[in-house]
Amino acid sequence: MSSQAVLEFARGPFFYFALLFMLFGLAYRLFNVISLGWNKDRVVPMGSKSKGVVITFLKAFLIWPFIPWVKDTFNRNPLIYIGGGLFHLSLFVVIILGTPHMLVWKSLIGLGWPTLPLPVVDWMSAVGIIAMVILLINRRIHPVLKLISGPAEFVAWLFVFLPMITGYMMTHHIGGSYEALYARHMISVDVLMIWIPLSRISHFVFYFFSRAIHGQEFGKRGVAV
Amino acid sequence: MPEETIQQSLASQGVSRRDFLKLSGVLAAAMGLQLPPLEKSGLPAALGVPEQISPTEQTILNALETKQRLPVIWLEFQDCTGCTEAVTRSVSPSLTNLVLNTLTIEYHETLAAAAGFQVEQAKQDAMKKYAGQYILVVEGSIPTDLDGSYCVIGGRSAVEQLKEAAAGAAAIIAVGNCAAYGGLPKAKPNPTGAKGVWEIITDKAVVNISGCPAIPEATTGVIAHFAIFGTLPKLDKLNRPLTFYGKTVHDRCLRRPFYEAGKFALSFDDEGAREGHCLYKLGCKGPTTYSACATIKWDQGLSFPVQSGHPCLGCTEPNFWDGGGFYEGQSAPLDRPTITAVGAAVGVGAALGIGTALVNQSKKKAHKGES
Incomplete structure (x- = not known):
């Protein structure tokens, strides 16, 4: 099977299946959790629930990332905080503001937007890759992390790492012909999309719901967090 | 007159020795053969190397002087003649001239003056006369559905004609994406069951000069390579000459x-x-x-x-x-x-999610009721 044929499969039917499987799986898990229902609230709220939700999101995205040192989560684990932060920023820059990725979004949702120059995206992807490696080493040597890390954590790490490293190799033409590199990148992306609903990588959907629920709890109790 | 050498044939057409030397250089360049750098000649670069022949050129020169002319049979199937058009309007006039006139194209539907049974007969004669020596060039894809009846020339299908011509060919060159990989006729839903030459002729090496149209220098360069060295150039995985497709x-x-x-x-x-x-x-x-x-x-x-x-x-x-x-x-x-497929996937996922949650809830209630 030629690289071209593998590439066509990875960009064609495999991508199609992976995307639908991911959407199906995420919908299943999300509605499954939401439908569990929660206990009746008999207490009179001390503040606005929706205000709490808005505040918690604003703080999470616009305040804490810029003054992280005021938080315990940063002071106790600066490496994880910085590494994790840079990794997520890198993901955002590469997946949303990288030209080839924007064209994928455009073909899927019919909407395009301006992108960053290749060197900027390239450096950010390198930052993401380095952050992932450092976080893996930390996970392997940190006494507490070592105890709570099982195969699932390492499999998830690998499935996220592969699209990043293959994408980087593809941009720099390392390790084969362009279509072979492209095929590897697409296969790793397809595998990741299938793995997302089966693992905790689905947090990128759950995060917003759990944050909203916490926010309304804070709002209800009148706590400014 | 295939007994004549290529050089003799050119000379009879009035090509001077000087032009003949130039042609060897053009050929070397067209085939991507390496010429030694100027400085190796020992002369200052500014002086150049007038009248000096490199070893590569010498090889070509010797071949042209000793090798006999090479017959070419050019078949057209499901094509648009674009590749022929490209070759006849090629960049290097001397190279095209060499391939089209000197290498004796024995059969070419577009370029032949004759038509009908006469030209069919000419092809049969050429295939017999030069059996095992001619280069077969194919342009256009080959339909295989309905016993190949989508493309019939002189009452015989393209598949049949290709197999017949390929049997006696010394080398086979598929020109253009259609002949190489099926091209436009093979596009979904491929109504004629179109195939490339190498999917049908599997017992001989097929050089694919893909492109729409194929770059004429690649076509003539490969033909010239075979004429001079008697071998095919180095190919990639898709059987394309690396010189042009590397x-x-x-x-x-x-x-x-x-x-x-x-x-x-x-x-x-x-x-x-x-x-x-x-x-x-x-x-x-x-x-x-x-x-x-x-x-x-x-x-x-x-x-x-x-x-x-x-x-x-x-x-x-x-x-x-x-x-x-x-x-x-x-x-x-x-x-x-x-949108429908996405809606269905999300809808079914959500329904299943809610469904299992409700089943679990009712189980939990029943369990509580028991206790």
Whole structure:
């Protein structure tokens, strides 16, 4: 099977299946959790629930990332905080503001937007890759992390790492012909999309719901967090 | 007169010794053979090496002087004659002349003066006379459905004609994407069951000069290579000569610096397009398209599609008609789910999720009731 044929499969039917499987799986898990229902609230709220939700999101995205040192989560684990932060920023820059990725979004949702120059995206992807490696080493040597890390954590790490490293190799033409590199990148992306609903990588959907629920709890109790 | 050597034939047409030497140089360049660098001659670069013949040129010279003329049989099936048109308007007039006139094209439907039974007879005679010696050039794909009845010439199907001609060929060259990989006729849903030559002729090496049309210098260069060395040039995995298909269009593109700098044309008439920025966002397939298009170019090196402002369509690659929209980003997926498919996936997922949650709840209640 030629690289071209593998590439066509990875960009064609495999991508199609992976995307639908991911959407199906995420919908299943999300509605499954939401439908569990929660206990009746008999207490009179001390503040606005929706205000709490808005505040918690604003703080999470616009305040804490810029003054992280005021938080315990940063002071106790600066490496994880910085590494994790840079990794997520890198993901955002590469997946949303990288030209080839924007064209994928455009073909899927019919909407395009301006992108960053290749060197900027390239450096950010390198930052993401380095952050992932450092976080893996930390996970392997940190006494507490070592105890709570099982195969699932390492499999998830690998499935996220592969699209990043293959994408980087593809941009720099390392390790084969362009279509072979492209095929590897697409296969790793397809595998990741299938793995997302089966693992905790689905947090990128759950995060917003759990944050909203916490926010309304804070709002209800009148706590400014 | 196949007994005549190539050099003798050229001489009888009035080609001087000097022009003959020049032709050898052109041939060496066309075949991608390496000429020794100037400094090796021991002369200052500024002086050049007048009248000095490199070893490579000498090899070609010797071959042309001793080898007999090479008969070529050129078959056309499901094609548009574009590759023939390209060859007859090739960049190097001397090279085209060599291939078209000197190498004796014994049979070519477009170029033949005769027609009908006469030309069919001429082909049969040529195949008999030069059995095991001729080069078979195929242009156009071969339909295989309905016993090949989609393309019938002189009452016989293309498959039959190809197999017959291939049996006595010394070398087979598939010119153009159609002959190489099926091309346009093979595009989904491939109503005629079109195939490339190498899918049908499996017992002999088939050189694929893909492209739409094939770059004429690649076609004539390969024919010349066989005429001179008696062997086929080095091929890649898709049987394309590496000399012409070793690098991608993207690798050699004059707009490449704009790609690196992230400067793109977003439409065919915006500022970026006028400034000559990269056409990647307009669907250029250059990064995965192997071809010498960007270096040899067309019309005597005047230009090539990307230079003229049009994204590369990827015409040297198999299945390029089905390789995504021509004006859609190359990274775009080939198969996209419709809104209905997405809705169904999300809907079924949500229904299953809610369903299992409700079942679990009722189980929990029942369990509580028991206790």
